[in-house]
Amino acid sequence: MRSARPPDPRRASLIVLAALVGSAALAEGAGLAGAAGLAEGAGLAGAAQGAASAVTDANGQLQSPTLQARFERIAANLRCLVCQNESIADSNAELAADLRRQVREMLVAGKSDQAIYDYMTDRYGDFVRFNPALEPKTLLIWGAPFIMVIAGGLIVYRVARRRARLPLDEESAAS
Amino acid sequence: MIKFLLPAVAFLALVALFVAGLNPKRDIHALPSPLIGKAAPQFALADVLDPARSVGNAAFKGQVYVLNVWGSWCEPCREEHPTLLAIAQTNLVPIIGLDYMDDRTKATSWLQRHGNPYQVVPFDKEGRTAIDWGVYGEPETFLVDRQGRIVFKYISPITQEVWDREFVPRIEAARRGGPS
Numbered sequence: 001m002r003s004a005r006p007p008d009p010r011r012a013s014l015i016v017l018a019a020l021v022g023s024a025a026l027a028e029g030a031g032l033a034g035a036a037g038l039a040e041g042a043g044l045a046g047a048a049q050g051a052a053s054a055v056t057d058a059n060g061q062l063q064s065p066t067l068q069a070r071f072e073r074i075a076a077n078l079r080c081l082v083c084q085n086e087s088i089a090d091s092n093a094e095l096a097a098d099l100r101r102q103v104r105e106m107l108v109a110g111k112s113d114q115a116i117y118d119y120m121t122d123r124y125g126d127f128v129r130f131n132p133a134l135e136p137k138t139l140l141i142w143g144a145p146f147i148m149v150i151a152g153g154l155i156v157y158r159v160a161r162r163r164a165r166l167p168l169d170e171e172s173a174a175s
Numbered sequence: 176m177i178k179f180l181l182p183a184v185a186f187l188a189l190v191a192l193f194v195a196g197l198n199p200k201r202d203i204h205a206l207p208s209p210l211i212g213k214a215a216p217q218f219a220l221a222d223v224l225d226p227a228r229s230v231g232n233a234a235f236k237g238q239v240y241v242l243n244v245w246g247s248w249c250e251p252c253r254e255e256h257p258t259l260l261a262i263a264q265t266n267l268v269p270i271i272g273l274d275y276m277d278d279r280t281k282a283t284s285w286l287q288r289h290g291n292p293y294q295v296v297p298f299d300k301e302g303r304t305a306i307d308w309g310v311y312g313e314p315e316t317f318l319v320d321r322q323g324r325i326v327f328k329y330i331s332p333i334t335q336e337v338w339d340r341e342f343v344p345r346i347e348a349a350r351r352g353g354p355s
Binding site for chain 1: 206207208209210213276301302303305306307308309311312
């Protein structure tokens with residue numbers, strides 16, 4: 001039953017595809033997690049360097065620690081549109097400073113976190129949020145890593161099963 | 176055969192995606208504005224050239240107008256300036272020149288040196304109006320229809336070609352009343 005045919009091209013390309021899809025999924029997942037992590041870390045550093053204004057004390061902190069904590073969280077979750085991979089907490093761009101001021105003022109005016117995020121997305125689109133709301137039009141962003149992992153997993157599973165069914169000698173001949 | 180074709184098709188689709196993504200003509204910073212089709216934010220600011228005068232877009236209500244965001248510090252604005260002057264010459268639409276995060280003296284001398292294509296030059300020193308309009312880079316140019324809705328936004332310097340291709344047909348459409 002030993003066959004002389006060359007390695008099955010179909011199987012080879014399936015494995016390549018599985019690897020591609022799998023690594024894309026991993027990268028996607030890591031990207032999301034990484035961006036969130038970076039933004040989280042940046043919050044503390046960036047908040048201190050905001051330009052002092054009427055609503056902040058000499059250190060650029062909001063009077064109330066609760067508001068300051070909310071400010072840091074929100075600023076870390078908003079993308080600076082000028083340097084698109086930095087949060088507004090992290091960025092030195094003038095626009096980021098303006099947006100930080102806007103967030104502080106809205107907080108002091110008693111606006112909710114949601115109202116602030118809505119204000120920003122109404123003007124700059126979902127792209128302004130590192131952590132966009134889960135809604136129909138952002139479903140693909142949130143779903144993509146899972147879809148890719150599942151698709152990659154299915155392909156790997158099928159290839160592995162087919163391999164397991166092959167007689168041992170064909171396996172060695174084919175590989 | 177189909178099992179051989181499927182990965183090939185998937186691979187080609189991936190290649191097409193990469194080619195589209197790496198297209199050098201694509202501006203990776205250009206974002207679709209969520210404000211398209213929405214009411215243009217209202218503002219009233221002091222004029223750069225006449226601080227005693229309050230200017231805003233309320234005065235342009237019922238007209239098709241262009242709002243150009245610029246600053247004397249903005250190099251690409253200098254680049255598009257001759258085009259704006261030529262557009263102003265044609266008297267097709269009024270142009271509001273929102274001066275963003277600028278210095279009044281510098282802005283004034285800039286307009287004197289290079290010419291002033293703007294009907295009014297609201298001075299947005301703190302950038303609040305710009306944030307309201309979702310501005311994140313200069314120059315940005317908005318087109319507002321007679322109902323006061325933003326119909327189009329162009330990011331980067333305007334050239335005559337861009338003006339003829341992107342703006343003129345939309346201005347004509349807005350004048351006819353549609354598209355709504």
